[in-house]
Amino acid sequence: MGTRILVTGALGQIGTELVEALAEKYGLGNVIATDVRESDNCRSLDVMDAEGILSLVEGEEITEIYHLAALLSATGEKNPELCWKVNVDGLENVIAAAKQHDCRLFAPSSIAVFGPDCPSIAPQVTPLNPATVYGKTKVVGEQLAMTSDVDMRGLRYPGLISYKAPAGGGTTDYAVEIFHAALAEGHYTCFVREDTQLPMMYMDDAIRATLEIMDVPAEKLGNARGGYNIAGCSFTAGELVASIQRHLPDFTCSYVPDIRQKYADSWPDDIDDDVARSEWGWAPKYDLDAMVDAMFTGLRS
Ligand code: NAD
Ligand code: SER
Numbered sequence: 001m002g003t004r005i006l007v008t009g010a011l012g013q014i015g016t017e018l019v020e021a022l023a024e025k026y027g028l029g030n031v032i033a034t035d036v037r038e039s040d041n042c043r044s045l046d047v048m049d050a051e052g053i054l055s056l057v058e059g060e061e062i063t064e065i066y067h068l069a070a071l072l073s074a075t076g077e078k079n080p081e082l083c084w085k086v087n088v089d090g091l092e093n094v095i096a097a098a099k100q101h102d103c104r105l106f107a108p109s110s111i112a113v114f115g116p117d118c119p120s121i122a123p124q125v126t127p128l129n130p131a132t133v134y135g136k137t138k139v140v141g142e143q144l145a146m147t148s149d150v151d152m153r154g155l156r157y158p159g160l161i162s163y164k165a166p167a168g169g170g171t172t173d174y175a176v177e178i179f180h181a182a183l184a185e186g187h188y189t190c191f192v193r194e195d196t197q198l199p200m201m202y203m204d205d206a207i208r209a210t211l212e213i214m215d216v217p218a219e220k221l222g223n224a225r226g227g228y229n230i231a232g233c234s235f236t237a238g239e240l241v242a243s244i245q246r247h248l249p250d251f252t253c254s255y256v257p258d259i260r261q262k263y264a265d266s267w268p269d270d271i272d273d274d275v276a277r278s279e280w281g282w283a284p285k286y287d288l289d290a291m292v293d294a295m296f297t298g299l300r301s
Contacts, residue, residue, distance in 0.1 A: 001061055003063050004030050004060060004062050005026060005031045005066065007068060008066070008069040009069030009070060011033075011037050012068055012168045013162060013176075014157075014207075022066070032062070048089060057103065064106070070086060071134065073134040076137070083137060087134070088137050088140050091144060095150055106154065108156075111157070112135035112263075112267065113139050113142065123229075124276075132263055138156075152225075153213050153214060155213060155228050159171070161175050162202070163298040171192075172200065174192055175240060178240060182251045189253075192260060193257050193261060194255050197235065198269065199231060199234045200234065201230070202286035204294070208285075212280065221279060224279070230284070232286060234271070237253070240288070247293075
């Protein structure tokens with residue numbers, strides 16, 4: 001039997017596109033998409049159900065798991081206990097199944113592992129003192145990758161920008177919502193300040209990075225394998241507006257910061273991804289304008 005894949009949290013922003021990419025690479029029949037939400041093309045699986053995960057991994061002869069089920073930063077801060085249960089207990093359940101059945105595991109980390117004491121351009125190695133519960137769960141995830149005796153790999157995804165599925169309750173959601181509002185209403189009320197700069201990435205780059213890191217021979221990956229920094233493009237909310245105005249000159253944006261400003265302020269402006277570049281050849285393809293162009297092409301098609 002060849003590669004057999006389980007995806008958790010498959011109906012989310014990343015899962016929607018990762019399942020497509022995995023199906024193209026390994027064949028649709030070899031990709032088992034699951035989520036706690038119900039849908040036609042997805043099996044029901046709650047990652048807090050350890051037995052359910054085990055029986056699916058066993059029954060479907062799974063060899064690789066892409067574990068995307070999680071609560072993101074803004075949703076997580078509203079319900080920190082649930083965030084910890086889903087993100088940490090859920091991951092531990094997945095690791096246990098991976099260990100028992102010798103599966104390789106991809107479990108994403110995030111720029112949310114960094115805290116206010118991080119330099120504005122986040123190095124790969126720096127103290128990790130996140131300000132959010134979500135960030136703390138991601139630090140634990142990276143530690144588990146190094147200690148769990150499973151071939152487990154992760155990327156510190158920046159804020160991801162895509163058009164096929166809505167963003168799932170994170171701080172960086174403004175950079176996705178803004179496109180829909182620009183096209184529908186010509187105006188967006190942004191929940192972070194105009195000068196807020198964060199590391200972001202177009203989804204095509206994120207999916208490619210995910211497939212690439214899972215293809216790297218284990219011996220090439222070093223101590224960052226639980227959460228490699230990967231940079232896409234870093235920009236302020238105001239710079240995003242200006243890039244959108246190349247397509248929609250009358251588009252306007254006002255800025256009414258809410259609690260998510262605090263989370264954004266605790267994250268770095270940019271990411272130093274030298275380690276990923278040198279260890280496995282990571283390089284992004286989309287800068288700000290290329291990402292904005294691709295978003296409009298996608299949303300208009
Ligand atoms: P999302 O919120 O869009 O999707 C998460 C999915 O998990 C949802 O479909 C949800 O229904 C499902 N889910 C929630 N609780 C579950 C449970 N108990 N059991 C099974 N499924 C459950 O999130 P996403 O953006 O697709 O993120 C996927 C992963 O990538 C997460 O680990 C997230 O932390 C990480 N990440 C995302 C971003 C981003 O900008 N999207 C950035 C950094 C890291
Ligand atoms: N995009 C995510 C969030 O804002 C970062 O992990 O929560």
